Amino acid sequence: MKWRSLEEARPDFDSRSLREIFAERKELIAKYVPPETQTIHAQTVAELKQQHLAANTLRAGEKALPFELPDHDGKLVSSSELLAKGRLVICFIRGRWCPFCVGQMEAMNLALPQIEQVGATLVAISPQTVKQSFFMYDQHKLRFPLLSDAGNKIARQFGLTYRVPQLQENVYRRAFVNLPFTNGDESWELPIPATLILDRDGTILYTAANEDYTERPEPSEIVQFLQAHMRS
DSSP, X not given: OOOOXXXXXXXXGGGSOHHHHHHHHHHHHHHHSOHHXXXXXXXXXXXXXXXXXXXXXXXXXXXXXXXXXXXXXXXEEEHHHHHTTSOEEEEEOOOTTOHHHHHHHHHHHHHHHHHHHTTOEEEEEESSOHHHHHHHHHHTTOOSOEEEOGGGHHHHHTTXXXXXXXXXXXXXXXXXXXXXXXXXXXXXXXXXXXXXXXXXXXXXXXXXXXXXXXXXXXXXXXXXXXXHTOOO
């Protein structure tokens, strides 16, 4: 199944909410993905929720450790340097193979001018290699850094990591979602999707994490939070 970009999907794509975009993708999945495969994905999400993985995520009021990761061009990006300029919005995503990650990144791309207008910076972090991040950045015309978190080291610091269950791994392998190739390691480990906002001293102001990879915060919610918490 080819996942079209927002621009390809509809001429009025910029007026749609992320919820509407995801609803469209869920309809396509329901139509074209075999029921037994859908059941395995649903079971995986249910199991992750039972483990309360999202509850392990760093919360508002806690401090994030500084990090340095290569971007889609291989250039090292320092969180400390970004925070010296203003607040930092971080989206942890699974990778370019995930249609919901693609949808979120394109939607955040549209919200980027509003994020920058309030003096904040946006980055996305995934376990995929620099090369895969470049492909995603280029293909979807993104205008913010995609950082490669080899081995999910930073995602682990934020309390987001899990090992893909065997049944879902089998599904991914059959669908040619080759995580060892995409991520450059054999761990089959991913982060649960999460969006965080860090204050200039590294204190977390906002956290939205969900074991269900088909649910992400609206970009408008991120923008509204930043606008509501602007410093005079």
